[in-house]
Structures are given as C-alpha cells and as structure tokens.
Amino acid sequence: MxxxxxxxxxxxxxxxxxxxxxxxxxxxxxxxxxxxxxxxxPEIVNAISTYAKDGYFSYGPPHGALEFKKAISDYYHRHYQAFVASELVLPVNSAAYGLFVVMKHVLSDKGGNVIIPDPVDFLFRKSVENTGGEVRTCPIVEGTADFDVEKLVNLIDENTRAIMICNPNNPLGLQITVRHLEGLIQLAISRDLYIISDEIWADIHFGHATCSLFSDELSFYRKAIIVSGLSKNYGLAGLRIGYIMMRDESIYQSVFHCSGHATTAFGLQGIAQAAGIAALTECxxxxxxxxxxxxxxxxxxxxxxxxxxxxxxxxxxxxxxxxxxxxxxxxxxxxxxxxxxxxxxxxxxxxxxxxxxxxxxxxxxxxxxxxxxxxxxxxxxxxxxxxxxxx
Ligand SMILES: Cc1ncc(COP(=O)(O)O)c(C=O)c1O
Missing domain, CATH: 3.90.1150.10 (Aspartate Aminotransferase, domain 1)
Structure with a gap:
C-alpha cells in the first residue's frame, strides 16, 4: 500500500x-x-462512490450527520479512552476552520489574549488574530512539547482567555506528557481559562498513544475543547474534514452559532462526511x-x-x-x-x-x-x- x-x-x-x-x-x-x-x-473511495451513485446532493443537517458525529465519538473512545458525547461534536469544514470558529467563540464577547506554544503551526496565530485577539507565545521546554510552566504562569493576566496546545506538536513531532496535560487543566480551572487542544496529529505516533485532552486519565473540565480532523491520519486534506469536540451544551451552542452553519454559508459537505464515516469506522x-x-x-x-x-x-x-x-x-x-x-x-x-x-x-x-x-x-x-x- x-x-x-x-x-x-x-x-x-x-x-x-x-x-x-x-x-x-x-x-x-x-x-x-x-x-x-x-x-x-479503498473503503473511503467506495464510500464516496456510493454516496454519489444516487445522484442526490441535497443540503445536509447544520449540526452534521448523526452517523458521522457518532463515528467520531466512537473513534475517540476506541483509540484514546476518551469520552466524547456525540451530540457535542460539531463537524466543520477543516480543522483550520475549527480553530478559527473556536477562537471566535472564545474572543467574540470581550476580546483578550490567548497563549500559544512557540514553536507551533502558523494557524494558531492566524486563528487568534482573525478575531482581533492578542497572541502571547510561550516557550516549550527543550526536547519536549511541554510549556515552560513558570513562563506560562507569568503570561497569564486578567485578559487571558485561553491556552492553546498542539498535541502532538507540529513542527516538533513530540507529544505532550500526561502529567503536563493534567497540570494545564488544573491551571486553566484555577484561572477560568479555556484550554484548546489541536489533536489533528494524534494518530501519528511511533511510541505510545497520544493522550487526548478528553482522556479518562485526566480531570474533566467543562471549558476544554478539542479540534481535530482527517487530513493527516487518513490523507483527506482536500476534503477539508474537521471537527470540534466539546464538553458543555452551552459552549456547543455558542460555537455552533459562531460556525455560521445555521445560515448555510458554511458547513461540511455530505460527501466529505460519508468519507469520514468510512475512515473512522473501517480503516x-x-x-x-x-x-x-x-x-x-x-x-x-x-x-x-x-x-x-x-x-x-x-x-x-x-x-x-x-x-x-x-x-x-x-x-x-x-x-x-x-x-x-x-x-x-x-x-x-x-x-x-x-x-x-x-x-x-x-x-x-x-x-x-x-x-x-x-x-x-x-x-x-x-x-x-x-x-x-x-x-
Ligand atoms: C497542527 C495543525 N492544525 C491544523 C491543521 C490544518 O488541518 P486541516 O487540513 O484540517 O485544515 C494542520 C495542518 O497542517 C496542523 O498541522
């Protein structure tokens, strides 16, 4: 293959x-x-052909296809021992768009700053700046994907809204440790911050599995959000398949509002969701x-x-x-x-x-x-x- x-x-x-x-x-x-x-x-190609065969390409559900949401939730359970409620998963048109939408939710009320790792993919900065937020970069400890905690704590002030993490980190190619993730959750709880984990690379590891932010091993936090997608693991970048996973109904509703799906201006195509279901259930x-x-x-x-x-x-x-x-x-x-x-x-x-x-x-x-x-x-x-x- x-x-x-x-x-x-x-x-x-x-x-x-x-x-x-x-x-x-x-x-x-x-x-x-x-x-x-x-x-x-081949299962993905078949799913796309099957979807196309009946000749219908009607509007889809604004919240995403139920079967796709369930496939994402089951996949996270199977691969990451993470509980993700399927009704709190929002399929979106790419992980990149997912980051932009989440930032709109986090920053749209009163602006503020967001802490991102340095180094990290440029989409982190772009998603914050797109909503008028201020980016604060925090160094990563050499040889790891973990923040320098002392510097992180010093960057937080009353205008800080969120900490973004990339797990595993692009470009470093390193996973964040479980202990560090738990520490970040506790810090976010104590300062009432969102913690947003980009896990688009989670499936590509060569040692132990990546620890998801929603893993059973970690504390549950209402303001934790995961953004992921199928560009890296299943090679579907051109279908622009992303999803946002949340833990709270009111946060979900606000993120859904920010997505613009209800207006039909945005949303993930049915054919892409059919491909996504095949990837997550058969591959x-x-x-x-x-x-x-x-x-x-x-x-x-x-x-x-x-x-x-x-x-x-x-x-x-x-x-x-x-x-x-x-x-x-x-x-x-x-x-x-x-x-x-x-x-x-x-x-x-x-x-x-x-x-x-x-x-x-x-x-x-x-x-x-x-x-x-x-x-x-x-x-x-x-x-x-x-x-x-x-x-
Ligand atoms: C960390 C990270 N997040 C998001 C993306 C974008 O993913 P998508 O193709 O779903 O927009 C990438 C792509 O390189 C990435 O490395």
Missing amino acids: FKNEDVNFEVLRQKAFNYRWAEQAHDVIPLTAADPDFPVA DYWLQVFRQHLKDMKQLSTEMLSQSTILSLTNSNATYLLFPKIMDPAISSSTYIEHIMKEAKVALVPGGISWFEKASEGRVRICFATSRAILQEALTRVLAAESNYFK
Whole structure:
C-alpha cells in the first residue's frame, strides 16, 4: 500500500497543491506540506462512490450527520479512552476552520489574549488574530512539547482567555506528557481559562498513544475543547474534514452559532462526511500499516540525515515531520532551503516566525510521508548539495 508503485505522480502533479507536486517544477521533489503522497484507503473511495451513485446532493443537517458525529465519538473512545458525547461534536469544514470558529467563540464577547506554544503551526496565530485577539507565545521546554510552566504562569493576566496546545506538536513531532496535560487543566480551572487542544496529529505516533485532552486519565473540565480532523491520519486534506469536540451544551451552542452553519454559508459537505464515516469506522487496519511505513521512513531519514554536515536532528516520536536544527548560526532557515531547492531540487519548509513562530528560526521542516524511493532520492540529493555548496 505504501510502495513507490503506489505513488501516482501524474495525479499528484494535477491535484497536490500547497507547495507540493502541482506547484513545483517537474524535477523538484517536495517534502513540504504535511500531506501524504499515497492514495487513501479503498473503503473511503467506495464510500464516496456510493454516496454519489444516487445522484442526490441535497443540503445536509447544520449540526452534521448523526452517523458521522457518532463515528467520531466512537473513534475517540476506541483509540484514546476518551469520552466524547456525540451530540457535542460539531463537524466543520477543516480543522483550520475549527480553530478559527473556536477562537471566535472564545474572543467574540470581550476580546483578550490567548497563549500559544512557540514553536507551533502558523494557524494558531492566524486563528487568534482573525478575531482581533492578542497572541502571547510561550516557550516549550527543550526536547519536549511541554510549556515552560513558570513562563506560562507569568503570561497569564486578567485578559487571558485561553491556552492553546498542539498535541502532538507540529513542527516538533513530540507529544505532550500526561502529567503536563493534567497540570494545564488544573491551571486553566484555577484561572477560568479555556484550554484548546489541536489533536489533528494524534494518530501519528511511533511510541505510545497520544493522550487526548478528553482522556479518562485526566480531570474533566467543562471549558476544554478539542479540534481535530482527517487530513493527516487518513490523507483527506482536500476534503477539508474537521471537527470540534466539546464538553458543555452551552459552549456547543455558542460555537455552533459562531460556525455560521445555521445560515448555510458554511458547513461540511455530505460527501466529505460519508468519507469520514468510512475512515473512522473501517480503516483502523490502514492506519496501522501507514504508521508502520512512516516508522520505517522516519528511521531511514534519521539514518541519512545523521550524515548531514549542516543539520542536527532533535528527538521526535510523533507526526511525519522532522525539524532539524541548522548547526551554523550564520545560515538562516530561508538561506538553507533556497540553496537546497537550487542545488538539490528538493523543496522543504523553512523555520521562522511566519511559519512556526520565533523559536523555529534556524530550523527546517521535512515531511517524510512518501515512499522509500522518493525519500531516499530526495535526501541523497540534499546531502550531496550540502557537501557541494556549504563549504
Ligand atoms: C497542527 C495543525 N492544525 C491544523 C491543521 C490544518 O488541518 P486541516 O487540513 O484540517 O485544515 C494542520 C495542518 O497542517 C496542523 O498541522
């Protein structure tokens, strides 16, 4: 399922945008946006065909299809020992939109500030700023995905509304520890803050399972919210499938209002929900094989990049991303990726404030959700370009 023959370059060059194959010159290999190079599970394709067969594409329920909400709730129970009431799950048009909607709910009354990790994906900042909120970044303890607690506590004031976490962290590729999550919940309770966990990467781990914010192991908190989706685990980024999970009926109603679903201006298409049901109810086996393949690719990239004269890998145990440091402080993230693009014809994502906040400068992000042959070719070219260029 995850061999080089399974990668359809012709289709990728037509359909894979966002810095990937369709946006690159023919000789460039993109290890950029976190979107796998493989086709999705056959069960998902069947579900989409079946949905389309009767020829009806009517308006769907504004709160989302009941079967999809139940599939999400059951999936969380099965994979994360987490109780999620299906009536408090709101399917939305992408996890990105989910973050924007949640921030609208959190900030729309009286504004305020929101604490986000540094580094983290740029969507965190965008979602806060989109509602006029102030972003406060909190450093992560080196080698972990946990906040520096002392700094976190010092950032909180009377205008703080929420703490956002990314578990596992994109770009660090690390899971937040259970103990830290419990500490964050207790802190949020004591200061009456929302805690919002982006768990879109939760299924992609190589050691132990990710601890969800709604896990039975953790305290129940009314103002805890999860945003997740099916772009990373089941390769469905183009269907824009996201969901928001809540623990309180009045919060659900407010988030629903903020979503704009009631107006029909927004909402998740029925065909995407049909695909989502198939992914969550029939494809556990596919995810398992995908994870094994990713584990092998992580090992391959780690071995190859250990020969790099410029990059130094840091530990990671989740996501299909590597986030090495550039050892020479004189080489910036953008200089490195520009040279690699020019000399190796490999596209990477730079660190830096506009991508992953300030602490990401001096690093580069490499996506390894591709076949062995492609990855080997790309990294061989990177290593050769390094030795030719950075002397
Ligand atoms: C942490 C995180 N949240 C959200 C998203 C966006 O997900 P979606 O494709 O569902 O909008 C991404 C995509 O890279 C991500 O890494």
